[in-house]
Amino acid sequence: MAAIKLENVSKKFGNTLALNNVNLAIEPNKIYGLLGRNGAGKTTLLNLVTNKIFQDQGTVTINGEPVYENEKMLNKVFYMVEEDLYPEHLKVKQIFSWTKVFYSKMDFDYANALAQKFGLDTNKKVKQLSTGYNSIFKAIVALASNAEIIIFDEPILGLDANHRDLFYKELIKNYSNHPKTIIISTHLIEEVSDVLEEAIVIKEGEIILKQSVEELLSSAYKVSGESEKVNQYIEGKEVIGEETMGQYKEVTLLESSKKKNETLAKDLNLEFGKVELQKLFINLTNA
Ligand SMILES: Nc1ncnc2c1ncn2[C@@H]1O[C@H](COP(=O)(O)OP(=O)(O)OP(=O)(O)O)[C@@H](O)[C@H]1O
Numbered sequence: 001m002a003a004i005k006l007e008n009v010s011k012k013f014g015n016t017l018a019l020n021n022v023n024l025a026i027e028p029n030k031i032y033g034l035l036g037r038n039g040a041g042k043t044t045l046l047n048l049v050t051n052k053i054f055q056d057q058g059t060v061t062i063n064g065e066p067v068y069e070n071e072k073m074l075n076k077v078f079y080m081v082e083e084d085l086y087p088e089h090l091k092v093k094q095i096f097s098w099t100k101v102f103y104s105k106m107d108f109d110y111a112n113a114l115a116q117k118f119g120l121d122t123n124k125k126v127k128q129l130s131t132g133y134n135s136i137f138k139a140i141v142a143l144a145s146n147a148e149i150i151i152f153d154e155p156i157l158g159l160d161a162n163h164r165d166l167f168y169k170e171l172i173k174n175y176s177n178h179p180k181t182i183i184i185s186t187h188l189i190e191e192v193s194d195v196l197e198e199a200i201v202i203k204e205g206e207i208i209l210k211q212s213v214e215e216l217l218s219s220a221y222k223v224s225g226e227s228e229k230v231n232q233y234i235e236g237k238e239v240i241g242e243e244t245m246g247q248y249k250e251v252t253l254l255e256s257s258k259k260k261n262e263t264l265a266k267d268l269n270l271e272f273g274k275v276e277l278q279k280l281f282i283n284l285t286n287a
Contacts, residue, residue: 001064003028003149003181004049009058011044018044020205022058026181028148031171033192033213034185036202037285042185045202046151050079062149075102078147080138082154088127092120092137096144105146114140114170118163131158139167143174149181156188164188168195193277203285213277220280221260222273224250229268233261241283252283 004026011019018041026032036042047053048060051067051074059066062073086095092115100106115122118136129137135157142150156164172195175182186192199216201209209216220240223233227249234251237259241252252275265272 001028002026002061003063005059005061005064006045006048007059007061009048009055009060011041011048011053011055017205019048019055022205022207024200024207024210026183028181029179030197031175031182031195032184032198032200033189033196034183034200034202035189035281040202040285041205042202043153044205046079046153046183046185050074050077050151052079076148077151078103078142078145078149079151080142080153080155082157084126084134086126086138089125091123091125092129093122095126095137095141096122099141099145103145103147107144107146111140111144114143117170118166132160132163135159136163136167143170146178147180149183151183151185153185154187155184156186156191164191168192171195189278189281190276196277199277199281201281201284209284216254216280217275217277219256220252220254220275222250222252222275223265223270224248224273225268225270229270233264233268233270240280241286252279254280254283 002025006022006024009019009022010017022045034042034045044053048055049067051069054068061067062076065073067073090098096106096108096111112122118140120133120136120140126137135155136159139152139155142152156167159167184192184196193213196213199209199211199213200207223230227244227247230249230251234253237253238255239251240254243250
């Protein structure tokens with residue numbers, strides 16, 4: 001059974017169709033990346049899944065049960081959001097205790113161990129935290145909640161490179177020790193690409209791709225060389241992006257690796273190259 005399922009879900013804000021007839025099944029115990037350009041509908045989708053807003057059409061279920069005002073199901077989900085929702089006069093350690101009220105499996109020892117690793121002082125009040133430490137604090141609460149489903153909306157906002165690296169490591173460790181469903185919505189695609197098992201790409205309120213990152217990367221490649229020869233190579237092939245510099249051309253293709261024609265490329269004196277997830281995303285979501 002899908003951990004989260006959206007069926008024919010649409011949501012409008014005034015004249016803006018934020019989600020257009022979305023069908024999506026999130027399998028349990030996988031790490032998903034929810035990727036989309038600004039205004040694509042990521043937050044709307046996550047807000048619907050967590051019952052913060054309600055769809056105009058369609059159904060949203062968790063483990064087969066509708067999420068609408070379903071506290072039992074909603075307590076299975078921890079949603080780390082960008083905004084500051086915690087009472088800012090409380091100390092970090094008080095929020096750890098407070099979280100336990102809603103998430104009975106909240107692990108204090110683990111939360112404190114993570115705080116130590118990140119150098120977060122749990123005696124500080126929320127309002128005293130810097131931007132980076134505010135994100136770290138929220139990420140720690142999310143990881144230690146032990147919820148069945150954890151959703152991160154831009155979890156690494158303001159984190160320095162070392163802390164981002166530590167966050168990804170701890171996330172993987174947490175997932176390996178206690179497999180769970182994780183959704184990460186982020187614009188820092190290249191950084192997160194090693195962590196993700198599946199990518200969900202949303203564009204203008206529609207899911208345009210949902211695929212294993214490994215499969216996706218193995219079916220994408222670049223071909224470059226003399227423009228005319230590149231044109232010859234790509235005839236009848238699935239091109240998703242191209243760049244021309246004078247006589248030189250580089251195209252990105254997305255198709256079954258079986259269709260990759262090494263012999264033809266050699267005859268035409270063309271070069272193959274790998275495509276990174278971020279570049280693929282740019283190609284898929286441009287225009
Ligand atoms: N409360 C609201 N009132 C009016 N329009 C809204 C509201 N919330 C979202 N929208 C619109 O719905 C669309 C999708 O917004 P959403 O916040 O889901 O995008 P996003 O993918 O999370 O974007 P970003 O990456 O910029 O955070 C946008 O056009 C946005 O302006």
